Amino acid sequence: MASNAPEHAAVGVDDRELEEIVAAFVEAQSHMNSAEERTHHLFDSPRASEVVRLKDKASAYHKIHGWMTPAEARARIDLWKDQAETQGAQRKNSDKVVLSFFDKTGAWSRPWEEAGYQVYRFDIQDNPETGDVNLFGAEFFGDWFGDFDGLDIYAILAACPCTDFAVSGARHFAAKDADGRTVASVQLVHQTLRAIEYFKPSIWAIENPVGRIEKLGGLPQWRLAFDPYHVGDTYTKKTLLWGRFNADLPVAPVEPTEGSKMHSKYGGSSLATKNARSVTPEGFAYAFFMANNAIDHPKMAVSAKYDRLCSRLLGEAVEFGLSPYEIGGLVDDFYYMDLNDEGAEDTLRMELTARGAKLASYSEASGQFAMWL
Incomplete structure (x- = not known):
């Protein structure tokens, strides 16, 4: 039975069409990134030195110090939160915009909002007109948002729906491929990449659990792998991030006493439980901000903005x-x-x-x- 989740509004394509859509997008992307056509380096794969497994940093910390207690981790995250709020009070980020896609809770983008960035959140569950990623395009952003008054789009964050990509649901892949659910999710990823190419932000990131989004979405190699317990939450959920950003996040490692709680506590196929499983861990949101904000990392910010220059x-x-x-x-x-x-x-x-x-x-x-x- 097909899902009634809002991101699956379009159905009816078969497995062959899915392969054709993916192949056509990858071919177009390859042409766009050819030496003759390239006007940016948005989608370059990370160098080996830029790929970070946060488990390595957490393990190194644990080897020397042991696990943080939840209270110690909370105190560290609060310091990160204080730094974001301090930036907000200084009002130095008001000329920068952060776009956050598939962001019903606002958790991932909240630190940027606290730091004074102009944050725009898009989620079809909140607003079918302005939250539908499938509607994105130059006319859409011009008509609804006035192209953000020409301000700098500093970051685009996207927690694309993972239901049709995550390996935890691999037993359903064949059915989803056949009835169109997979291609609907693939199109959301492609639309996200088109928006990234249109705005050319200094920072962009797509988040998903381990699965097949990289292959089907036409993404470069992933840049960051983490579990929530690396940044203060006591459970495991291996998550990957693709994009252009600094993956060397600070850590607040705690013992994963809850294990993989997602399906034991938030099992089921309802939209409510899917939303619960997809909430961005708070510690990760602030750690990502700490590693990627423009005030603390001015060289990174300007080098990414002018990524063809030395x-x-x-x-x-x-x-x-x-x-x-x-x-x-x-x-x-x-x-x-x-x-x-x-x-x-x-x-x-x-x-x-x-x-x-x-x-x-x-x-x-x-x-x-x-x-x-």
């Missing part, structure tokens, strides 16, 4: 004190209008050299020689 050069500009606004003023026309990366980098080098020369002259006069290299 990341070392951009990092030097940040170290030298240029603000993202100043960097944008120097390179935006070259980068976006002319697609002239060499011109953008030359202009940035000239600015740094000029500023460095002034600094050297001032330092010599004060008896403290320093030269910009």
Whole structure:
């Protein structure tokens, strides 16, 4: 029997059509990422050094310190929460937007909201018109949200429905492939990737349990693997994240005394139990924020925004004190209008050299020689 979940509104395609849809999307994505057509590096697979298994960090901590008590983990998460709230009080993030898809609870995006980012949540269960990812497109975002007034879309977070992907439901795959449920879920992933390509955020992440979403969704290799007990919750649920983000999250490892509680406590196929199983762990949400927010990681933020330019050069500009606004003023026309990366980098080098020369002259006069290299 087909599911009545809202993400499965479209049914009626068979297994052959599913394969054709997946193949066509992967082919189009490959063409878009070819050297001749590439205008960004959004979907590059992570380097080996960028792939993180949070279990390794949690195990290293446990080996030295033992498990945190739940109270100790709670205190650490509260520190992360305090840092988000401090950023919100400083009002330095109000010009940045975070889009959160399939976000009924708001748990994953809550730290960003507390930090002062403009957070827009989309979930069809809350609003069938503005929450339906299948409706997304340039006209949709322009008509409903005025393209967010031209503000920087800093991050896109997506907890895509996992019912038709997770290996825990593998015994139902054949039926779902045949009646169209799988392809409906695949189309949601593809729509999410189209939105990411449209906005080109510095940070993007798709979350799902271990399963077949990577193959069917046309995703790059996963970047992060974690269980909730690595970040303060006392249960296991191996989860993967794909995207462009810093996977080196801080940890708050506790003993997984509840084991895999998802189906023992939230079993069943009702929409309510599916929602309960899909709630983002609070510790993970704040750990992800800590590793990826723009204030704490300015080099990462600017290098991702201008991902065709030399990341070392951009990092030097940040170290030298240029603000993202100043960097944008120097390179935006070259980068976006002319697609002239060499011109953008030359202009940035000239600015740094000029500023460095002034600094050297001032330092010599004060008896403290320093030269910009």
